[in-house]
Amino acid sequence: MTPEIHSSTPQVPALSVRDISIAFGGLVAVDAVSFDVPRGEIFSIIGPNGAGKTTLFNVVSGMYRSNAGTVRIDGVDVSRLLPFRLARAGLARTFQNMQIFPAMTAVENVMVGCARAETTSLWADLLYLPTVQRQNARSRAKALELLERLQLSHHADTPAAELSYGSLKRLEIARALATEPRLLLLDEPVAGCNAVETDEIVQIVKALSGDRLSVVLIEHDMKMVMHLSHRVLVLHQGKVLAEGSPDEMRRNPKVIEAYLGVHADEVAHAKR
Amino acid sequence: MAIGRWWINRMSQFLQIFLSGMTVGAVYAMVAIGYTLIYAASDVVNFAQGEFVMLGGMLTWFMLGHGLSLFVAAALAVVVTVAIGVLLQKLAIEQAREASVVALIVITLGASNFLRGAAGLAFDKDTHSIPEFSGNEPIDVWGATVLPQSLWVLGVTCVMFVALWIFLNRTLIGKAMRAVATNRSASQLVGIDVKFILLLAFGISAALGAIGGILVAPITLTRYNLGAALALKGFAAAILGGLGNPLGAVVGGLALGVLEAIAAGYVSSAYKDGAAFFVLIAALLFMPSGLLGAKSVERV
Amino acid sequence: MKRDIGASIVSAVPAAEVQRWWRNRELLAVLFVPAVILLLPLAFTSNYSIRVLALIWIMGLAAIGLHIVLGLAGQVSLGHAGFFGLGAYACAVLPKHFDVPPLAAVLAGTAASAVLAWIVGRPILRLKGHHLAVATLGIALVIGLVLANEARWTGGPDGTAVIRLRFGDQVLAKPMVWYWISGGVLVFGNAVAFALRRSPTGRAWRAILDSETAAASLGVDVARRKLQAFVIAAVYASVAGSALALMNGFVTPDVASLMTSIELVAMVVLGGSSTPIGAIAGAALLTASPQIFASFHMFQEIAIGLVVMFSMTYLPRGLIPALGRLLERIGRR
Numbered sequence: 079m080t081p082e083i084h085s086s087t088p089q090v091p092a093l094s095v096r097d098i099s100i101a102f103g104g105l106v107a108v109d110a111v112s113f114d115v116p117r118g119e120i121f122s123i124i125g126p127n128g129a130g131k132t133t134l135f136n137v138v139s140g141m142y143r144s145n146a147g148t149v150r151i152d153g154v155d156v157s158r159l160l161p162f163r164l165a166r167a168g169l170a171r172t173f174q175n176m177q178i179f180p181a182m183t184a185v186e187n188v189m190v191g192c193a194r195a196e197t198t199s200l201w202a203d204l205l206y207l208p209t210v211q212r213q214n215a216r217s218r219a220k221a222l223e224l225l226e227r228l229q230l231s232h233h234a235d236t237p238a239a240e241l242s243y244g245s246l247k248r249l250e251i252a253r254a255l256a257t258e259p260r261l262l263l264l265d266e267p268v269a270g271c272n273a274v275e276t277d278e279i280v281q282i283v284k285a286l287s288g289d290r291l292s293v294v295l296i297e298h299d300m301k302m303v304m305h306l307s308h309r310v311l312v313l314h315q316g317k318v319l320a321e322g323s324p325d326e327m328r329r330n331p332k333v334i335e336a337y338l339g340v341h342a343d344e345v346a347h348a349k350r
Numbered sequence: 351m352a353i354g355r356w357w358i359n360r361m362s363q364f365l366q367i368f369l370s371g372m373t374v375g376a377v378y379a380m381v382a383i384g385y386t387l388i389y390a391a392s393d394v395v396n397f398a399q400g401e402f403v404m405l406g407g408m409l410t411w412f413m414l415g416h417g418l419s420l421f422v423a424a425a426l427a428v429v430v431t432v433a434i435g436v437l438l439q440k441l442a443i444e445q446a447r448e449a450s451v452v453a454l455i456v457i458t459l460g461a462s463n464f465l466r467g468a469a470g471l472a473f474d475k476d477t478h479s480i481p482e483f484s485g486n487e488p489i490d491v492w493g494a495t496v497l498p499q500s501l502w503v504l505g506v507t508c509v510m511f512v513a514l515w516i517f518l519n520r521t522l523i524g525k526a527m528r529a530v531a532t533n534r535s536a537s538q539l540v541g542i543d544v545k546f547i548l549l550l551a552f553g554i555s556a557a558l559g560a561i562g563g564i565l566v567a568p569i570t571l572t573r574y575n576l577g578a579a580l581a582l583k584g585f586a587a588a589i590l591g592g593l594g595n596p597l598g599a600v601v602g603g604l605a606l607g608v609l610e611a612i613a614a615g616y617v618s619s620a621y622k623d624g625a626a627f628f629v630l631i632a633a634l635l636f637m638p639s640g641l642l643g644a645k646s647v648e649r650v
Numbered sequence: 651m652k653r654d655i656g657a658s659i660v661s662a663v664p665a666a667e668v669q670r671w672w673r674n675r676e677l678l679a680v681l682f683v684p685a686v687i688l689l690l691p692l693a694f695t696s697n698y699s700i701r702v703l704a705l706i707w708i709m710g711l712a713a714i715g716l717h718i719v720l721g722l723a724g725q726v727s728l729g730h731a732g733f734f735g736l737g738a739y740a741c742a743v744l745p746k747h748f749d750v751p752p753l754a755a756v757l758a759g760t761a762a763s764a765v766l767a768w769i770v771g772r773p774i775l776r777l778k779g780h781h782l783a784v785a786t787l788g789i790a791l792v793i794g795l796v797l798a799n800e801a802r803w804t805g806g807p808d809g810t811a812v813i814r815l816r817f818g819d820q821v822l823a824k825p826m827v828w829y830w831i832s833g834g835v836l837v838f839g840n841a842v843a844f845a846l847r848r849s850p851t852g853r854a855w856r857a858i859l860d861s862e863t864a865a866a867s868l869g870v871d872v873a874r875r876k877l878q879a880f881v882i883a884a885v886y887a888s889v890a891g892s893a894l895a896l897m898n899g900f901v902t903p904d905v906a907s908l909m910t911s912i913e914l915v916a917m918v919v920l921g922g923s924s925t926p927i928g929a930i931a932g933a934a935l936l937t938a939s940p941q942i943f944a945s946f947h948m949f950q951e952i953a954i955g956l957v958v959m960f961s962m963t964y965l966p967r968g969l970i971p972a973l974g975r976l977l978e979r980i981g982r983r
Binding site for chain 3: 128139141160161162165166169173177178179180182183185186189190191192193194196197200202203204205206210214217252253256257
Binding site: 378395419442445449450451452453454455456457459460461462463464467468471472493497578582585587589593620621623624627628630631632 | 720726728759774775776777779780781783784785787788791792797799908909912914916919920923944949950951952953954955956957958959962963
């Protein structure tokens with residue numbers, strides 16, 4: 079059953095993770111991780127490769143089941159929900175290795191994101207009733223609007239397989255946004271992007287968060303993380319190493335030693 | 351003491367069923383190993399595998415009819431089947447570069463059709479037999495009668511399996527094949543000739559299939575269209591054991607043979623094929639990696 | 651693995667025009683089928699060829715069903731012939747042994763196929779790829795076994811006669827009659843397939859084909875959608891099977907055989923699994939070829955095998971997309 083998520087008071091975190099652990103065979107990927115994401119904020123999770131960041135995302139988004147602990151969205155326990163129910167509860171995500179739909183055009187990709195709002199029955203669909211036609215038009219309009227926002231309008235009817243890497247990264251975000259989420263998980267949205275593409279996405283993400291949308295971000299690009307985030311969580315070998323504001327992380331000796339050592343001066347020079 | 355005799359009868363009956371099941375299962379195992387080798391090396395499920403078994407038996411029968419001795423006929427049959435297997439890989443599968451999983455399945459299905467039709471034309475559509483290797487005096491084993499040919503089947507299957515194990519684990523080429531199965535691009539980068547390995551995989555699978563066909567033809571007879579049913583069961587056996595694992599293929603094949611024999615003996619002869627499938631589907635649902643397969647996690 | 655759709659548009663063409671062309675394209679395809687069906691009898695007049703065409707419409711219908719589950723939703727089903735056989739035998743068994751009128755038997759067969767597909771589909775659609783392929787093979791196998799063994803009802807391996815459909819006191823047996831009946835049903839089935847493709851259901855299916863993970867993350871109930879595709883495909887197959895039985899006046903267990911399942915898969919993949927037109931084209935090719943070789947019956951299996959192998963090797967995405975690309979290139983000059 080999809081839980082009802084009501085508009086909640088600002089104090090209830092958009093996402094609340096408690097004691098999440100998961101192991102694969104003998105390898106502990108995530109070890110008793112807990113954190114809160116306040117509503118409307120951009121929350122970043124950083125850490126070296128293999129720290130368990132994507133695995134954590136996979137647990138939060140229902141793809142993996144954690145051995146213990148809870149996940150709450152707007153205060154409601156969603157720990158045992160399947161991914162598609164989580165989506166219907168307001169969670170959306172992008173993927174580190176990009177799971178776009180290559181055989182569908184860009185606008186069709188985004189229209190799949192409108193599935194949550196599309197309520198026509200199978201019978202209506204197979205008879206191509208006017209309700210379906212109207213709904214198709216609405217979904218397409220919404221999809222085009224999102225493509226516009228992410229500067230992809232001119233590619234609307236291009237098959238996704240032909241789009242550039244940077245375009246695809248933005249397409250995944252547009253598609254995730256089509257579900258009208260409350261909580262958006264972005265898994266390395268600028269990985270492999272050049273400086274121009276990265277900047278475009280940074281601007282887009284910055285404009286995203288607000289009253290109705292909270293963003294959790296996994297990234298390696300320190301400039302982006304420091305620039306965008308309200309709070310940062312540092313993960314190391316599956317455990318929480320530190321949590322705090324970007325400034326605090328920049329100055330935390332444990333963090334610098336474990337992770338930022340190489341990037342310390344990059345961080346020091348990152349603009350706020 | 352009557353109850354004792356009842357038990358002994360039951361046990362003998364079960365042993366009979368078990369052994370005949372193992373015999374048929376050994377053939378399934380040969381087919382299953384063929385699937386596994388080819389699948390592991392190239393991600394292709396070769397539905398023409400059953401035809402290799404058919405060709406072993408039919409070619410041997412054909413050459414016997416032309417006056418060759420059993421051993422020579424059998425050896426030639428294996429050689430010809432291997433050639434056909436290699437040609438299948440070279441002329442069809444290797445050429446289909448961008449084919450999807452389904453397209454490749456269809457190609458091999460087409461090949462199986464082609465081979466079946468060609469066999470029907472080149473030979474005939476009747477059922478044939480070839481002579482047993484060492485006579486047909488049944489041997490008594492604890493009340494069950496076993497054909498000497500069954501022992502041949504089981505024995506040679508064991509030998510083949512051990513030989514395969516040695517090949518894959520103790521020879522350089524065998525290890526190269528395992529490398530290709532694990533990571534094709536990396537294998538190419540270290541200088542392994544992937545095309546050759548794939549041809550080899552097909553060749554070995556064809557040889558195994560043909561040998562299985564020759565071994566079992568004296569018992570179950572041979573016919574131009576026995577490949578289709580075998581393909582199904584061999585495939586089911588490979589999946590039951592865990593696709594990609596040769597030992598799993600053997601276990602799966604033997605298990606399937608025994609299950610089928612049990613179903614035929616204790617339930618209904620007509621529906622024995624169905625019984626095997628029910629078990630298979632149950633296994634797939636509860637043990638998707640098969641009995642011995644490795645668990646895999648999808649990476650996103 | 652690169653995928654280029656048969657009609658991939660160069661991005662130089664403005665979006666609005668492209669959109670219009672795409673929309674018209676599908677409408678064209680929907681109208682193309684009835685147009686062809688109406689016009690062909692002008693060219694083919696012999697009873698024999700009309701019968702072959704009627705057979706093509708029937709197989710095309712079954713193939714469209716398979717295209718929906720295989721080409722749209724991406725689920726490998728190698729047991730499609732099982733439902734085809736169920737539909738055929740419903741028309742053989744129910745009127746003869748239970749006094750059910752033939753038309754009602756068609757409906758009963760369809761309902762039975764849908765229910766069976768629903769019951770069996772729920773567990774086995776959790777499987778993927780080869781596992782799913784084997785499981786679906788098993789379904790058809792079991793259905794075939796029942797049909798061949800329960801001779802009391804089904805006439806066993808030799809088959810049984812089928813009581814024909816009647817209209818008033820007219821027995822519907824002539825090839826021309828069945829040409830129009832099966833043609834009409836095909837037009838409807840084709841339109842429904844295109845309608846589904848353009849709907850949220852169709853988009854959900856195509857999403858599942860490309861990435862189940864992403865589809866689920868967007869709120870698509872993947873399990874339910876797969877089941878829908880599977881059941882709908884079974885319905886198509888069952889109706890087609892019923893039509894075959896009623897047209898021929900006879901059925902044998904071959905209709906549910908592995909061979910038939912393979913032929914159906916080959917039709918879909920050969921013609922192009924991404925479009926209903928591909929399914930019809932594949933059905934036409936694989937139904938007509940054996941008829942052409944009818945006098946050389948011995949070569950039938952060889953011919954089908956070769957045709958399938960060569961087409962799949964050199965045109966792996968199927969004929970219709972290849973034609974589409976050809977037209978593209980001609981259009982651009």
